Amino acid sequence: MSTSPSLLHLASAVLLLLLSSAAATDHIVGANKGWNPGINYTLWANNQTFYVGDLISFRYQKTQYNVFRVNKTGYDNCTTEGATGNWSSGKDFIPLDKAKRYYFICGTGGCFNGMKVSVLVHALPPPPRSAVAAEHSAKDSSAPPAAPGGGGRGVFGIVFGVIVSVWFGYGWI
Ligand SMILES: *[C@@H]1O[C@H](CO)[C@@H](O)[C@H](O)[C@H]1NC(C)=O
Ligand SMILES: *[C@@H]1O[C@H](CO)[C@@H](O)[C@H](O)[C@H]1NC(C)=O
Ligand SMILES: *[C@@H]1O[C@H](CO)[C@@H](O)[C@H](O)[C@H]1NC(C)=O
Numbered sequence: 001m002s003t004s005p006s007l008l009h010l011a012s013a014v015l016l017l018l019l020s021s022a023a024a025t026d027h028i029v030g031a032n033k034g035w036n037p038g039i040n041y042t043l044w045a046n047n048q049t050f051y052v053g054d055l056i057s058f059r060y061q062k063t064q065y066n067v068f069r070v071n072k073t074g075y076d077n078c079t080t081e082g083a084t085g086n087w088s089s090g091k092d093f094i095p096l097d098k099a100k101r102y103y104f105i106c107g108t109g110g111c112f113n114g115m116k117v118s119v120l121v122h123a124l125p126p127p128p129r130s131a132v133a134a135e136h137s138a139k140d141s142s143a144p145p146a147a148p149g150g151g152g153r154g155v156f157g158i159v160f161g162v163i164v165s166v167w168f169g170y171g172w173i
């Protein structure tokens with residue numbers, strides 16, 4: 001063996017780190033409607049897949065609204081007691097760094113008019129099928145587009161697979 005395993009290990013770790021940060025998705029709450037009253041954010045959230053390392057971002061009039069990260073009680077009852085974070089810049093990027101359910105509400109009363117969103121964040125790595133799906137939809141224009149947030153993940157899975165096979169391959173040489 002000419003390549004030092006620790007060097008290879010380090011290179012793999014650096015590559016994985018770069019790839020995982022490059023693949024992070026920014027989920028803009030409400031898409032082009034932003035963070036405003038009268039929008040069903042459950043429908044918005046059901047249309048996305050959230051992974052650890054992604055961002056959720058809120059765009060709104062900072063003179064009128066804000067964002068609180070609360071627990072389920074806060075979400076259900078529109079209360080901010082025990083909130084674990086609050087933002088008010090009008091353009092807030094919040095990291096989703098754990099595989100769990102997050103709850104965000106507006107703390108200025110907008111919560112009572114629908115300004116609440118709950119997202120379930122999944123652990124990485126996701127199944128590599130999104131790359132296959134993306135390839136198929138590129139060739140077949142009648143296929144539905146890949147789910148938002150799914151792009152780039154498949155590359156991660158493929159490269160991860162290559163690294164793992166190279167890594168174990170060295171053991172057999
Ligand atoms: C939002 O949509 C979901 C799914 O259709 C529905 O269950 C829920 O009642 C709606 N919420 C509001 C406030 O209309
Ligand atoms: C769901 O996502 C699709 C594709 O991005 C989009 O066309 C559609 O409007 C979205 N629906 C909702 C309710 O956000
Ligand atoms: C939340 O509201 C429900 C009724 O909507 C009430 O039964 C419950 O006690 C409230 N929880 C808290 C912690 O205030």
Ligand SMILES: *[C@@H]1O[C@H](CO)[C@@H](O)[C@H](O)[C@H]1NC(C)=O
Binds near residue numbers: 073074
């Ligand atoms: C949410 O936080 C409040 C205030 O700290 C607490 O009273 C309540 O029990 C919590 N609810 C849940 C579901 O953890």
Ligand SMILES: *[C@@H]1O[C@H](CO)[C@@H](O)[C@H](O)[C@H]1NC(C)=O
Binds near residue numbers: 083085086
């Ligand atoms: C908002 O967050 C800051 C820390 O970032 C905290 O000091 C403050 O008490 C929070 N405000 C409310 C209303 O919870």
